[in-house]
Amino acid sequence: MALFLQRLVDGLSSGSVYALIALGLVIIYRGTGHLNFAQGEMALFSAYVVYQMGEWGLPIGFALMIGLAVGFVIGAVAEVGLVRPVSKKSPFAVFIVTIGLFQLLNWLAGAIWGDQVLPNSGVGSEQQQYPSLFPDAPEDFVKVFGAAIRYQSIGVFGLTMVITGLLFLLFNKTKFGLAMRAVASNTESAKLVGIRVNTVLMVSWGLAAAIGTIGGVVFAGINNSVSLGLMFTVFIYGSAAATLGGFDSPGGAVIAGLMIGVIEGMAAGYIGFIGQEMKLAVAFIVILVVLMVKPSGLFGTAKVERV
Amino acid sequence: MSLLSVSQLRAGYGPINVLHDLALTVEAGEIVVMLGANGAGKTTTMRAISGMLGRSGDVVFEGTNISKATPDAIVRAGVAQVPQGRGTFPELNVEDNLRAGAYVRKDGEIDADIDRWFDVFPRLQERRAQRAGSLSGGEQQMLAVARALMSRPKLLLCDEPSLGLAPLITQELFAVIERLNRETGLSVLLVEQNANLAMQIAHRVYLIETGRIVATGSADELSADDSIRKAYLGF
Numbered sequence: 001m002a003l004f005l006q007r008l009v010d011g012l013s014s015g016s017v018y019a020l021i022a023l024g025l026v027i028i029y030r031g032t033g034h035l036n037f038a039q040g041e042m043a044l045f046s047a048y049v050v051y052q053m054g055e056w057g058l059p060i061g062f063a064l065m066i067g068l069a070v071g072f073v074i075g076a077v078a079e080v081g082l083v084r085p086v087s088k089k090s091p092f093a094v095f096i097v098t099i100g101l102f103q104l105l106n107w108l109a110g111a112i113w114g115d116q117v118l119p120n121s122g123v124g125s126e127q128q129q130y131p132s133l134f135p136d137a138p139e140d141f142v143k144v145f146g147a148a149i150r151y152q153s154i155g156v157f158g159l160t161m162v163i164t165g166l167l168f169l170l171f172n173k174t175k176f177g178l179a180m181r182a183v184a185s186n187t188e189s190a191k192l193v194g195i196r197v198n199t200v201l202m203v204s205w206g207l208a209a210a211i212g213t214i215g216g217v218v219f220a221g222i223n224n225s226v227s228l229g230l231m232f233t234v235f236i237y238g239s240a241a242a243t244l245g246g247f248d249s250p251g252g253a254v255i256a257g258l259m260i261g262v263i264e265g266m267a268a269g270y271i272g273f274i275g276q277e278m279k280l281a282v283a284f285i286v287i288l289v290v291l292m293v294k295p296s297g298l299f300g301t302a303k304v305e306r307v
Numbered sequence: 308m309s310l311l312s313v314s315q316l317r318a319g320y321g322p323i324n325v326l327h328d329l330a331l332t333v334e335a336g337e338i339v340v341m342l343g344a345n346g347a348g349k350t351t352t353m354r355a356i357s358g359m360l361g362r363s364g365d366v367v368f369e370g371t372n373i374s375k376a377t378p379d380a381i382v383r384a385g386v387a388q389v390p391q392g393r394g395t396f397p398e399l400n401v402e403d404n405l406r407a408g409a410y411v412r413k414d415g416e417i418d419a420d421i422d423r424w425f426d427v428f429p430r431l432q433e434r435r436a437q438r439a440g441s442l443s444g445g446e447q448q449m450l451a452v453a454r455a456l457m458s459r460p461k462l463l464l465c466d467e468p469s470l471g472l473a474p475l476i477t478q479e480l481f482a483v484i485e486r487l488n489r490e491t492g493l494s495v496l497l498v499e500q501n502a503n504l505a506m507q508i509a510h511r512v513y514l515i516e517t518g519r520i521v522a523t524g525s526a527d528e529l530s531a532d533d534s535i536r537k538a539y540l541g542f
Contacts, residue, residue: 175410182407185396191359192390194382194411194458248398301398 002146007265013153013222015261016160020215021231021238022245022253023167024208029247030184031204032087034094038078038101040235042209043216045105046071047226048113050217054131055119063131067217068210074105075209076202083205084198110228117227132221133159156218163211164254171250180204184248237261237283244287246300256298260287310335310494311356311368311386311462318355318362325351326518328364333462333496338488340505340526341498342539343515349498350391352515353466356496357381357388368462383411387460391467393451397440401431404439404450408457417457424453427483445476452480456487465497469504477501481508502539506530514539 021039028036036042046067053063078101086093119125129136134155141148171177182190183200190197219234220226241260245252260283267274267282274282296302309332319325325348333339343349355362358378366374373381387408396404405424409417425432428449434442439450448468455463465484469477485508487493499505506512506526514522514535522535529535 178403178407179410181399181403182396182410185398186394188359189390189394189396190407191378192357192382192388192394193407193454194379195407196377196379 003269005145005147005149007269008262009147009149009153009157011262011265012258013156013261014265015258016156017215017219017222017234017257018237018241018260019160019254019257020163020211020218021234022241022257023164023250024212024215025239025242026245026247026250026253027180027204027208027211029242030250031180031201032083032094034083034087034091034098035239036205036208037095037098038105039208039212040216040231040238041102041105041109042071042074042078043212043219043234044226044228044231045074045109046209046213047216047220047230048109048118050131050213051113051118051127051220051226054127055125057126060131060133064133064214064217067213071209071213072206075212076206078209079202079205080198084201106228115228117225119225129224130220130226131217132224133218134221136221136224152222156222159214159218160254163214164251167211167250176200176203233280236280237264240283240287244290244297246297248301249297249299252297252299308370309333309367310337311366311496313352313356313364313366315364316352316355316362316366316374317364318351318360320351320360324518326355326362329515329518329520331496331513331520331523333494335461335494336488336492337510338485338495338497338508339511339513340509341496341513341515342502342505343498343500345500347515348518349500349515350466351518353388353390353464353496353498357386357464359388379411382458382460385459385461386464387455387458387462388464389448389451389455389466389468391470393444393447395439395442395447395450395454398438400438401435401442401450404454405457408454411458420457420459424456427487428453444471445473445480448472448476448480449483452483456493460493462494462496465495467499467501468497469499469501474504477504481505484508 024039025036028034049070050063050067053066082097082101083094086097114123116123119127119129134152136152140151171181179195179200182195183197187197216231220230237260241257242253245256263286264279264283268276268279290298311333314330316326316329317324329352341349354360356366358376358381362374364374365372368384368386373384396407405421430446431450431453439447442450468480481504484495488495497505509526512524512526512529513520522529
C-alpha cells in the first residue's frame with residue numbers, strides 16, 4: 001500500500017510536468033493547427049533564465065515571474081517573427097521552422113550557460129541546487145499510510161491543477177478565451193466578427209510558452225538541476241500526452257499527462273523486466289492501443305460537419 | 308450621401324484580378340440584391356468590402372473610406388458579413404456563436420440582444436447549448452445571420468444565403484431579412500445566384516458579369532427585360 005501510494009504520487013508529479021508541456025502544445029495547436037516542436041526548448045531556455053535569476057540572488061517568486069515574462073516574449077516573438085511569415089506558404093514550412101527554433105534555443109542556452117549540469121560549483125554557481133518553488137529539504141515530506149509524500153510532489157501537482165483551472169476560466173469565462181476558441185474553430189469567421197486574429201495567435205504562443213516555462217522550472221526543481229538535455233524526454237512525453245488526450249482538448253492533455261506519468265511509474269515499479277529502461281515503451285504501447293480504438297484521442301473531437 | 312458607395316473596386320486572388328472597376332451603392336434602409344452566375348465575382352465583391360481580400364479602389368461607408376481598413380475595423384464601423392457556406396463556429400455552442408458575434412461591442416445589452424434574436428429565430432433558442440456544427444443547414448444559416456446581427460451592423464452583407472437550403476427555408480429566411488429591414492431600417496446587400504426569391508425582397512438589383520456591373524434597376528424593371536429574365540430568372 002505504501003509503495004503503491006508512493007508510486008502514484010511520484011507518477012502524478014512527473015505527469016504534471018508532461019501535462020504542462022502538453023497544455024502548451026494544445027493551446028498552439030488549437031489556434032493554428034501546428035505542432036510546436038520547440039515547446040520543450042522554450043521551456044528549457046526560460047528554466048535557465050530562472051536559474052540565472054537565482055544566481056543573482058532573486059527569490060524564486062521573482063525569478064519565476066521573470067522566467068514567465070521571458071517565456072511569453074519568446075513565444076510571442078517566435079509566432080510573429082518566424083511562424084507567421086511562413087505559415088501562409090505551407091504547414092510543412094512551419095514544422096521546419098519550429099524544428100529550427102528548437103535547435104536555435106538549445107544552442108543559445110548552450111552558448112550562454114555552457115553544457116554543464118547546473119548548478120555546478122566547478123563553474124562558479126552560487127546556488128547549491130536549482131531554485132525550487134516548493135520546500136525541498138530532505139525532511140520536507142509528510143507520511144501518509146507509510147508513504148513519504150514530498151511537499152514538492154504535492155506542490156507540483158497542486159500547481160498544475162491550479163493552472164488547469166485558470167486556463168479553464170480563461171477559455172470559457174472571458175472574452176479573450178471566446179476569441180481563442182473562435183479562432184480555433186473558424187479563423188475566417190473570427191475575422192468577420194471583428195476578432196484581431198493575429199493578436200490572438202501571438203498571445204496564444206506567448207501563453208503556451210509561459211505555461212511551458214512553469215513545466216520547465218518545476219521539472220528542473222524535481223531534478224535539482226538544469227542541463228541542455230533536460231526537456232528532450234519531457235517533450236516526447238508531453239506530445240504523447242497531447243496526442244492521447246486529443247490534440248484540441250486542454251482538459252484531455254492534463255488528464256493524459258497525469259495518466260502517462262502514473263502508468264510509467266507503476267509499470268517501472270511493478271513489472272520486473274520493464275524497469276527504468278523500458279518504461280518509455282510501456283507508455284507508448286498504451287497510447288498506441290488507445291489511438292487504435294479512438295483515433296482523435298481520449299477527449300479530442302472527431303471532426304464531423306453537417307452540410 | 309449613400310450608406311455604402313463602392314467605385315473602381317479591383318480585387319482578386321494573387322495575380323488574378325476578378326473585379327474590374329466595379330461600382331455600386333447601397334442607400335440607408337435599402338435591400339440591394341446582386342445577381343450573377345457562378346464565378347462572376349459576387350463573393351469577391353463581398354470579401355473586398357469586408358476587408359478579407361487585398362483590394363484597390365474606393366469603398367466609402369458613411370463618408371469614410373474603408374478600402375484600406377482591416378476586417379475588425381470594418382466590423383466596428385458597422386458592416387457585418389454572413390459568409391458563403393454559413394461560416395459558423397462549429398465547435399462552439401449556439402450561444403457562444405452569438406457572443407462571438409458581439410465581440411466588437413462593449414455595451415451591457417449583449418444578453419438582451421441574444422434573447423431578441425432567440426425570439427426572431429426560436430429554433431436557435433431550443434438549441435442554445437448545442438454545438439453549431441450539429442445544427443441543420445437551415446438552422447446554421449439562421450445562426451450565421453443572427454451572429455452577424457449581434458454586432459449591431461448598419462449594413463448586413465449576405466453571401467448566397469440560399470445555398471444548400473430548401474426553398475421553403477430560404478423563403479423563411481428572406482422573410483426575416485425583409486421584416487428586419489422594414490422594422491429597423493437595416494440596410495442589406497445580398498448576393499444570390501438564385502434570383503427568384505431574392506428579387507421579391509429587393510428594392511434595387513445589380514447584375515454582375517465577369518467582375519463588372521452590367522445592369523441595374525428596380526426588380527420590376529429588370530424582370531421586364533426579356534434577355535435578363537431568360538438569363539437570370541429562367542422564365
